[in-house]
Amino acid sequence: MKIWAIVSDFPKVTETFALANVQAFRNAGHKADVFHIKPFRSAEIVHPEARGIVDDALHLGYAAPRTVLLAALAAIRSPLRTARVIRRIVGAFRAEPRHLGISLMLLPQGLALGQLARRSGVDRLYAEFAGYPATVAWIASRTSGIPFGFSAHAHDIFITQGLLDVKARAASFVRTISDFNRRFLVQKACVSQDKIHVIRCGVAPERTQSALPVAPTEGEPFHIVFVGALLPRKGVDVLLKALSHLPKTLNWRLTIVGGGSQEASLRVAAEDLPDGCVDFLGALPSDQVQQTMAEAHLVVVPSIEGEGGRSEGIPVVLMEAMAQGRPVIASRLSGIPELVEEGLTGWLVLPGDARVLATRIEQVFGNYQGSLGLAAAGQARVRAHYNIEQNAAELLALIEGD
Known part of the structure; x- marks a missing residue:
């Protein structure tokens, strides 16, 4: 079977699950490739295991001559379906001009993708996100006849629910990563509950074999780690404020892995904390991220709800940290x-x-042996329910079963 997985940004270090899924499809014997909507992110870190998928990735420029030609052919071949697609988009986003404009901008790309996929013998289209990737997949499917399905993760359903019910009805399946998202889709987007399948994201099973950490020795700082994009919704500023509330007698250090628009302001905020206690490492390859987590006594994920409803789903960094048996503190x-x-x-x-x-961090430090008991239970949960190979296989079964 030939499968094209559709994403927006590519490659993207915070969306390694998309690459893992495509690799799993390939391992199962399918011809699977990535189609990315936006231009290639040449400055992004590409992990060695993903190089083949990245090199094979497909893209059509928004208004490139090839895109325009293929889109025109699609419109000529299916004028009524094209007109219905446009009418649906306008109706869904009439009160949301920004989303209306972007969706219409993606129309030629979606039409072109449908024609290109049909010519290439693609059997299934799969959108990794319920927002614009699913819109492009829906347009392509409507005008080419190729079945499609999509996943719903986090802000792709929280920011706007426009067109979600239309795409869900047309899709062969809707996969989401949490029961919370399933309830949200049913209640807020009017998606039929029977259409939605909860399949977690996950981590490689070999990463769940790590030994639990040991308590800091006398004189050794309590090592706290944050991994993620340095954006307002990640709550790193909240973590820095929390550290300022810790008792002066507590010996700690914080390692921040990741980069982003908030880095400069976070570095300024860190200057108010004890000198040398906060290290900014920037974005790192996956093996170095894993090593940094392995050296942690505690991993903190202090996310907040971001502008326009942007929010976490279930962060992969939490799965990774718990897979390694690290105690974790996260936002509810x-x-x-x-x-x-x-x-x-x-x-x-x-x-x-x-x-x-701050109180939670102090409690973990004060009863670290008890914390390790919770960490062991967390590792067992990841091992049982957040296995990327098992969950990718379940997703593939949905795609194959169209």
Whole structure:
């Protein structure tokens, strides 16, 4: 079977699950490739295991001559379906001009993709996100007849629900990563519950074999790690505020892995903390991220709800940290409590509450042996339910079963 997986940005270090899925499809014997909507991100870190998929990736420029020609052919061949697609888009986003404009801008690309996929013998289209990737897949499917399905992760359904019900009815399946998202899709987007399948993201099973950490020795700092994009919705500023509330006698250090628009302001904020206690490492290859987590006593994911409803789904960094047996503290947000269960597999705090986060960090430090018991339970949960190979196989079964 020939499968094209559609994403927006590519490659993107925070969306390694998309590459993992395509690799799993290939491992199962299918011809699977990535189609990316936006131009190639040449400055992004590409992990060695993903190089082949990245090199084979497909793209059509928004208004490139080839795109325009293929789109015109699609419109000529299916004028009524093209007209219905346009009418649906306009109706869905009449009150949301920004989303209307972007969706119409993607119309030629979607029409062109349908023609290109049909000529290339593609059997299935799969959109990794419910927003613009699913819109492009839906347009391509409507005008080419190739079945499509899509996944729903986080802000791709939280920011706007326009067109979601239309795409869901036309799709062969809707996959989402959490029960929280499933309820949201049913209640807010009027998607039929029977159409939605909950399949988690996950991590490689070999990463769940790590030994638990040991408590800091006398004089050794308590090592806290944050991994993620340095954006407002990631809540790193909340973490820095929390650290300012810790007792002066607590010996700690924080390692921040990742880059982003907030880096400069976060570095300024870190200057108010004890000298030399905060290290900014920038974006790192996956093996170095894993090594940094392996050196952590605690991993913190202090996410908040971002502008326009942007929010976490279930962050892969949490799965990775728990797979390695690291104690975790995370925000009670979206589907996170389905992975981090308060007092059982980790600790939860209200998003944005720096003082409560500080209290939790102090409690973990003060009873580290108890913390390791929760970390072991968290590792077992990831091992049982967040296995990327198992979950990619379930997703593939949905795609094959169209």
